[in-house]
Amino acid sequence: MDITFTKDNKRFKYRASALIIENNHILLQNIKDYWAPPGGKVQMLEDSRIALKREIFEELSTDIAIEQSAIFIEQTYHSQEKSFHELGVYYFCHSKSLWDRGTSIIGCENGEDMEYRWFPIIEIEKINLQPAVLKDKLLGEHKIFEHIINHE
Template identity: 40%
Template sequence: MDTTFKMENQVFNYRVAAVWIENGHVLLHKQTHESHWALPGGRAQMLEDSKTCLVREIKEELDAEAETERLLWVTENFFTYSEKAYHELGFYYAVKSKGGEQHYRSEPFFGPEGDHLTYQWVPLEEVQKVNLYPEFLREALNNLPSGTEHLIMVDNKD
């Protein structure tokens, strides 16, 4: 059971995301019908720790073996999406391929779960131009912190 709780038009999410960088590119994904991008990952399940969640999500979404390197950001993100108020607790990890296997591709691709998610490796120098959320990532991906940072973001735009 995912740790997503809904009350009327409010939603709480516990999300874990991968900062996966290869060949100067970061892996992003988006819902095929959406215009905004995000880092791959997903919602933790009840009683699942964040590292286990991320390894599981990468396996499910990309059929890839990955391992977490270090925790970069813990975020409290407050935003409105589809007329619902979201409170999202996020854990963002630097990850790498287990065994050193390279997964970089120059073209967009779909994962094994089907065509509802489009993946793309985006050059780090172009991330600022991408419609990427949360917005702090547009700058932060080119300047990864040396330790874990805690960020609180409030964005009530729909």
């Protein structure tokens, strides 16, 4: 059971996401009109690392190596239909097997094809990355754990 619930037009979710970096490129997932790190919802009684490995395997049929915790983001944001409150745990990860699959990868999420693409980290400012606060983390020199509270 995913740790998520909806009441009226408000939704809470707990996610784990992978900052998969190989050869100064990051793998991102296309979600409508923006890009985001791959990952998914944490399930009840599941820790975030196990959830992340499970989600990546489900979506991309491969294992990842989790290097270290990167960032914990508490955020609220709004779409036309709903308001969201999300807790997101992000990990620096590696996957040589994903890098070897090429610049663009088709994965599967909830039975539908999903596009994943490698982007040069130095060009990350040019894309619509969500959450946007990740850009500073990716362009920074220090890989220290951070806790960010962000309201959009």
